[in-house]
Amino acid sequence: MPTTPPRKPTERKRGSGVQFVYNVLRDEILSLKLAPGSPIDEVQLSQRLSTSRTPIREALVRLAGDGLVTTLPNRSTVVTNIDLLNLHAFFDAITLMYRVTTRLAAQNHRADDLPAIRARQAEFAQAVNGQDALGMIATNRDFHAAIAAAARNPYYESLFLRLLDEGRRMMRLYYSSFNDKLPQRYVVEHEEIIAAIEARDIDLSDRLARAHADQIVTQTRNMIAAERRVDISLEI
Amino acid sequence: MPTTPPRKPTERKRGSGVQFVYNVLRDEILSLKLAPGSPIDEVQLSQRLSTSRTPIREALVRLAGDGLVTTLPNRSTVVTNIDLLNLHAFFDAITLMYRVTTRLAAQNHRADDLPAIRARQAEFAQAVNGQDALGMIATNRDFHAAIAAAARNPYYESLFLRLLDEGRRMMRLYYSSFNDKLPQRYVVEHEEIIAAIEARDIDLSDRLARAHADQIVTQTRNMIAAERRVDISLEI
DNA sequence: TGCTCATTTTATGTCGACAAATAAAATACA
DNA sequence: TGTATTTTATTTGTCGACATAAAATGAGCA
Structure with missing residues (x-):
């Protein structure tokens, strides 16, 4: 490029x-x-x-x-700089949006939504297999954006997109401390989420989305904590 | 004016x-x-x-x-015109924001938040007592905006404010069918919410906020339905 | 009379320039 | 030498004007 x-x-x-x-x-x-x-x-x-x-x-x-x-x-x-002070608010909000959009997608999705979601998932899997961390971040965003579109609630969708973008910036910022072992686990979780949406199982969708969000939040937290320790050790 | x-x-x-x-x-x-x-x-x-x-x-x-x-x-x-097609999405989102901001206010509020909230509640009560329906709408918004500010989550806050404004437009649009018997009930519910926040009772705050939101949604729905019947009868 | 195409008109998208406000530099003074 | 004050410079906020796209109008024709 x-x-x-x-x-x-x-x-x-x-x-x-x-x-x-x-x-x-x-x-x-x-x-x-x-x-x-x-x-x-x-x-x-x-x-x-x-x-x-x-x-x-x-x-x-x-x-x-x-x-x-x-x-x-x-x-x-x-x-706008990334404020690490409001991290808690960010994680709280993005977790809720993960859950709500997935729930509503299970409830409201239509015939041609699933193919679009599956297409994003294929791109995501490809990025993970190719050990392309940056690509994974971007395709993960698109995957969940497709789900949010299927949820048919523009209010949730716009907030979620904003949060996903903010997360993308954060990930990039702390990318240096990425271990580069991209977890196949996320791919599996995505597949489970797709299945739950297709089955219109709202409760299961919610639970899976919550677990998935917790996964991401935890990993992001760890990334940031690791980077911060480096910062501190450099300062001293 | x-x-x-x-x-x-x-x-x-x-x-x-x-x-x-x-x-x-x-x-x-x-x-x-x-x-x-x-x-x-x-x-x-x-x-x-x-x-x-x-x-x-x-x-x-x-x-x-x-x-x-x-x-x-x-x-x-x-x-932007008010689309009555996405009403369900609107009510869903605003109910969730009522709940989340009240919950988080109970959890995160600080010393000087409650006086501000109480001041808004006083204005609200005054509007209700004065049978000022338009004033009630505006002061209700400010009351919940104050709670949202105390919740200390700018993401929820911005979405909530947007939804409250949208609701204000909807209320005005259907104000003609207002019965003008402003329910003292809302004042009482607000008082209960304040007490729950002050007691830092998160679950109670959530339940009260949910009930309060359902009240408002139900009344708004009735208002719109009544107006729509009028529209239809006029059309025929 | 009704329809199609050219013309006019209206309103938006973009431009270059000026004015005010803040930041930076320079000067004066202790 | 360090601080306060004036001067310069840079950058934003606003303005009026031009160019272009879509709507409105009118002419031509069946």
């Missing part, structure tokens, strides 16, 4: 400018190519993406709505 | 323009002064609020992030 986004100097359809900027920035933020806390220079960005400041600003406002950037009045907007 | 917003032709501090426009539009949308589905003319708005189109657009983007307006590409942005 080239590090510079694909662009042709002044050829872009009307109306796609903002979307383009939004997508580029969003991707760079989630992939930590833009570090948390780093300031965003509007002029520099407008030059890099060869557009005026107006689409940049609009994209930034949207990203601020997503919580991905923070706008300081009259000062630079910065990439 | 004057129907035109307070403004002085060209005197406004730098940076407050967007916030001002955002607040005015938000209030007008939530109070149904701007009807759901009605288009928003940027030029007309810029003249009415005596500002340029740029702050208007930025405010509209923010409102779109809140789900209060919907932007149709290359076409007018319209006030």
Whole structure:
């Protein structure tokens, strides 16, 4: 992948400018190519993406709505940094969303939802088999996003997507301490979840989702704790 | 209250323009002064609020992030209309948020949270005693928002606020069929909730919040059903 | 009269520029 | 040398204008 986004100097359809900027920035933020806390220079960005400041600003406002950037009045907007103080709130919320979306998917899914979910699961399994940790994070997100779509509740879905993105950033941040032994266990759990959804077993779906979420939360916690110990030992 | 917003032709501090426009539009949308589905003319708005189109657009983007307006590409942005198809999803989500925020408030509230909550409850009781239905809706929102703030989970809080606002619009929409006998019952339930939070009784808080939410959902459902019958009879 | 296509019109998306506010630098002073 | 104050510079917030896309209008024709 080239590090510079694909662009042709002044050829872009009307109306796609903002979307383009939004997508580029969003991707760079989630992939930590833009570090948390780093300031965003509007002029520099407008030059890099060869557009005026107006689409940049609009994209930034949207990203601020997503919580991905923070706008300081009259000062630079910065990439929202990951606060380790509210970790508990994050884990609590994402666990609940895992459960609720899976439950509702078992209840509300329609005929063509399952193929979509299975397709995401196939990509996930492929990433795990290929020992592609970053790919696993992304495909895991897509898998659960597909389930959330089948749950047919846009309120839960939007919060869940936001939390999954936040989790993706966190995972990337602490990726260095990943042991790289990607657990086949997650693949199995995903399969069980699919089966429960297909059987429309709401209670089982809930229990599986809860266990799955606890798994992920525990591993993430361990990752962060390990990294923190390294930080501390480096500080001293 | 004057129907035109307070403004002085060209005197406004730098940076407050967007916030001002955002607040005015938000209030007008939530109070149904701007009807759901009605288009928003940027030029007309810029003249009415005596500002340029740029702050208007930025405010509209923010409102779109809140789900209060919907932007149709290359076409007018319209006030998001209340879809009665997803009512089930709405009630499901708001009930869960009532429960979760109350639970967590019981668990996480600090010393100065309760006075704030009690202040909102006093306003609520006053609105109920004064048979001020619209005031009751607004103060009820603020009461539960205060509880959500004490719950110390920004993810739940933001979703809950969004749902409460959406509910406020729905209530206003069907206000005509309100019986105007404002139930003292809600005041009592609020008092019980406060007591449970203060006692840090998580299970009781959850049960009370659930019952309270069911009350509100049931009444709202009845209101809508009654109004719908009227609609149907008018159509025939 | 009714339908299709060209034209006009209206409103949005984007642009470059100016003004104000904050940060940075430079100067004055103790 | 260190601190306070003025000056400069950088960056954001706002503005008016132009370009373009979709809707509204009107002309042409069957």
